[in-house]
Amino acid sequence: MRQALAVGRKEFWQIVRDRRTLMILLFVPAFFLVLYGYALNWDIRHVRLAVMDREHNRDSRELISSFTHSTFFDIVATVTSMTDIETLMDRGEIRAALVIPEGMSRDLRSGRVAQVQVLINGDNANTAATVFGYAQAIVRGVSAQLRLGLVTGGRVPPPISAEPRIWYNPELTSTLFLVPGLIGFIVMISSVVSTSMSIVREKERGTWEQVRMAPISTVSYVVGKTIPYFAISLVSAFFIIAAAMLLFGLPMRGSWLLLLFTVSLFLAGALGTGLLVSTLVESQSLAFQVSLLISLLPTIILSGFIFPIASMPAPIRAITVVVPARYFLAALRAIVLKGVDAHVVSMELAALGVYAACVLGLASVRLGKERA
Amino acid sequence: MPAVTVRELTRRFGDFVAVDHVSFDVEQGEIFGFLGSNGAGKSTTIRMLCGLLTPTSGTALVGGIDVGRDPEGVKGRIGYMSQRFSLYELLTVEENITFFGGLYGLDDEAIVSRRNFVLDMAGLRGRERTLTQDLAGGWRQRLALGCAILHEPPILFLDEPTGGVDPVSRRQFWALINQLSQRGVTIFVTTHYLDEAEHCHRLALMQAGRIAALGTVRELKAVFSDRAVVEVRTPSPMEALRALDDVPSVEKTSLFGTALHVWLKPGERDTRPLQQRFKERGLKTESVEFVQPSLEDVFMDVVERAGGAPA
Numbered sequence: 001m002r003q004a005l006a007v008g009r010k011e012f013w014q015i016v017r018d019r020r021t022l023m024i025l026l027f028v029p030a031f032f033l034v035l036y037g038y039a040l041n042w043d044i045r046h047v048r049l050a051v052m053d054r055e056h057n058r059d060s061r062e063l064i065s066s067f068t069h070s071t072f073f074d075i076v077a078t079v080t081s082m083t084d085i086e087t088l089m090d091r092g093e094i095r096a097a098l099v100i101p102e103g104m105s106r107d108l109r110s111g112r113v114a115q116v117q118v119l120i121n122g123d124n125a126n127t128a129a130t131v132f133g134y135a136q137a138i139v140r141g142v143s144a145q146l147r148l149g150l151v152t153g154g155r156v157p158p159p160i161s162a163e164p165r166i167w168y169n170p171e172l173t174s175t176l177f178l179v180p181g182l183i184g185f186i187v188m189i190s191s192v193v194s195t196s197m198s199i200v201r202e203k204e205r206g207t208w209e210q211v212r213m214a215p216i217s218t219v220s221y222v223v224g225k226t227i228p229y230f231a232i233s234l235v236s237a238f239f240i241i242a243a244a245m246l247l248f249g250l251p252m253r254g255s256w257l258l259l260l261f262t263v264s265l266f267l268a269g270a271l272g273t274g275l276l277v278s279t280l281v282e283s284q285s286l287a288f289q290v291s292l293l294i295s296l297l298p299t300i301i302l303s304g305f306i307f308p309i310a311s312m313p314a315p316i317r318a319i320t321v322v323v324p325a326r327y328f329l330a331a332l333r334a335i336v337l338k339g340v341d342a343h344v345v346s347m348e349l350a351a352l353g354v355y356a357a358c359v360l361g362l363a364s365v366r367l368g369k370e371r372a
Numbered sequence: 373m374p375a376v377t378v379r380e381l382t383r384r385f386g387d388f389v390a391v392d393h394v395s396f397d398v399e400q401g402e403i404f405g406f407l408g409s410n411g412a413g414k415s416t417t418i419r420m421l422c423g424l425l426t427p428t429s430g431t432a433l434v435g436g437i438d439v440g441r442d443p444e445g446v447k448g449r450i451g452y453m454s455q456r457f458s459l460y461e462l463l464t465v466e467e468n469i470t471f472f473g474g475l476y477g478l479d480d481e482a483i484v485s486r487r488n489f490v491l492d493m494a495g496l497r498g499r500e501r502t503l504t505q506d507l508a509g510g511w512r513q514r515l516a517l518g519c520a521i522l523h524e525p526p527i528l529f530l531d532e533p534t535g536g537v538d539p540v541s542r543r544q545f546w547a548l549i550n551q552l553s554q555r556g557v558t559i560f561v562t563t564h565y566l567d568e569a570e571h572c573h574r575l576a577l578m579q580a581g582r583i584a585a586l587g588t589v590r591e592l593k594a595v596f597s598d599r600a601v602v603e604v605r606t607p608s609p610m611e612a613l614r615a616l617d618d619v620p621s622v623e624k625t626s627l628f629g630t631a632l633h634v635w636l637k638p639g640e641r642d643t644r645p646l647q648q649r650f651k652e653r654g655l656k657t658e659s660v661e662f663v664q665p666s667l668e669d670v671f672m673d674v675v676e677r678a679g680g681a682p683a
Contacts, residue, residue: 003476005474006471013463017462018462205458206454210454211475213424213450215444216475
């Protein structure tokens with residue numbers, strides 16, 4: 001125990017003096033949060049729209065005003081020919097165009113399907129899909145109203161109307177969904193990178209050999225080595241959680257204690273991963289690359305941070321089972337957005353615990369072999 | 373009982389025999405030098421003795437402990453210092469001492485008293501709060517030595533301890549090593565520097581995994597008791613070297629710094645045939661005189677007879 005303390009104290013002095021490590025642990029996370037927090041935003045508003053109205057009657061104006069009144073579209077041009085639309089689209093001045101053909105009202109009143117055309121710039125498929133969804137919803141709404149108006153001879157609301165209430169994130173801001181993922185991603189990277197470098201640095205500078213010559217058990221060494229990184233990473237994690245609340249309005253509906261426990265389990269796994277990397281490579285630059293690779297890619301792609309796990313193909317979904325960030329994200333979202341109790345996230349916590357135990361155990365075994 | 377007893381110690385790496393049935397004893401308080409070129413098996417031997425490497429066969433008792441059976445037990449009883457003076461550069465002098473003391477399990481009281489001892493020994497008083505990275509080589513070397521003996525090990529292993537250190541610091545370092553030896557600490561040291569080897573009480577010359585020669589400096593030099601070494605100083609040593617090729621009384625010649633060392637055959641004590649030959653070839657010489665064979669002469673001789681290349 002005394003030996004573990006000596007290692008821990010030494011490691012702490014080193015971290016505090018080593019600007020680079022301290023930066024990785026404290027400032028880079030906050031910087032990442034701000035950068036990605038503002039840049040990662042899927043909400044599409046104010047799509048620039050051109051309108052070509054060949055009908056020029058009450059029905060067509062009604063349809064156009066429905067587009068205007070939604071905040072999704074801004075009408076930036078009223079044109080009279082398809083060539084104009086092409087030119088505007090080519091120049092990037094509009095992302096979408098609404099074309100109302102002559103005879104729309106006639107078709108409507110004679111019971112035929114009235115056609116309107118929505119042209120969307122598809123160079124960004126994600127945006128196009130979202131814009132298409134908005135446009136379709138508006139057109140459907142208007143057409144339901146018009147049809148009912150024809151039957152009853154006046155303007156009445158539709159008989160069944162879905163009244164959506166979105167829980168936990170009522171405004172459907174993607175930031176609230178993304179920020180927890182961002183927190184997991186940042187915590188994972190900074191702690192894996194910094195711990196993996198710490199032992200490899202000792203190997204490079206030769207101090208590792210000196211430590212190997214000392215009668216200290218591997219467990220004491222690992223404990224001593226991990227504790228300072230754990231403490232600093234924990235501070236850093238809560239620092240960025242607080243920043244996310246201030247900057248992005250992330251709520252905190254659950255228990256702080258549960259959050260602390262969850263973050264701690266996740267950190268233990270991340271630090272264990274870093275230690276494991278350091279037992280496998282011999283140079284700091286390689287340690288940096290390997291830890292970046294194994295923490296960055298799975299945490300972004302396979303954790304449900306950006307791509308929903310439920311919609312992944314089965315083999316990929318199977319891989320996500322061993323990605324700790326997956327459980328951390330699920331638990332973090334549940335705690336901060338839903339305010340759930342521990343038993344609701346018990347499966348996630350157990351998974352994080354198992355992961356941490358496995359990597360720390362494996363790292364200790366590998367370190368023990370290297371020291372012998 | 374000797375501090376270190378090595379019997380038939382062998383280590384193989386695949387087909388390569390790095391250490392080949394090596395046997396020797398090191399007495400308590402002795403400064404025991406290990407010499408040899410790179411790859412001769414010095415490091416492998418020292419690593420086995422420190423419990424870092426398991427012997428393939430044979431035994432080594434260090435402080436009475438069998439390193440093959442209880443490598444961890446050995447670690448607590450030895451001090452180790454490598455040529456890299458493995459200190460933490462971002463830690464101060466004092467912090468390094470505290471850390472290594474803690475690593476060896478010393479309690480706070482022991483650390484304080486040993487810290488004072490090390491600071492005095494290494495002459496680091498007044499520099500307690502200096503970052504190790506800001507210390508000059510000599511200071512670092514002495515601090516590394518201090519850190520290696522914090523837990524007062526009876527046996528100290530020094531692996532090429534004076535690399536990259538200026539001559540004055542080297543002399544100071546050897547003075548410290550002598551003090552430790554006088555207090556009964558056994559010192560096992562590997563070195564490249566032949567002049568340093570003269571500080572050792574006994575020397576083992578290692579060549580191709582075997583001990584090619586073992587004895588005191590005097591004993592090793594006695595190999596030359598019946599052979600004289602002549603030092604020739606000349607502005608054109610290469611021509612002189614060739615000129616002596618077929619002089620009957622010459623056993624062999626070698627360059628020695630800027631001079632030429634000529635080893636006469638056993639019983640020969642005459643330099644006149646050499647002078648004669650130089651005159652014939654019209655070579656100028658500054659001096660031709662008998663010299664005491666140096667350790668390097670011994671080393672070259674041993675290595676040559678063992679059929680390897682010198683360091």
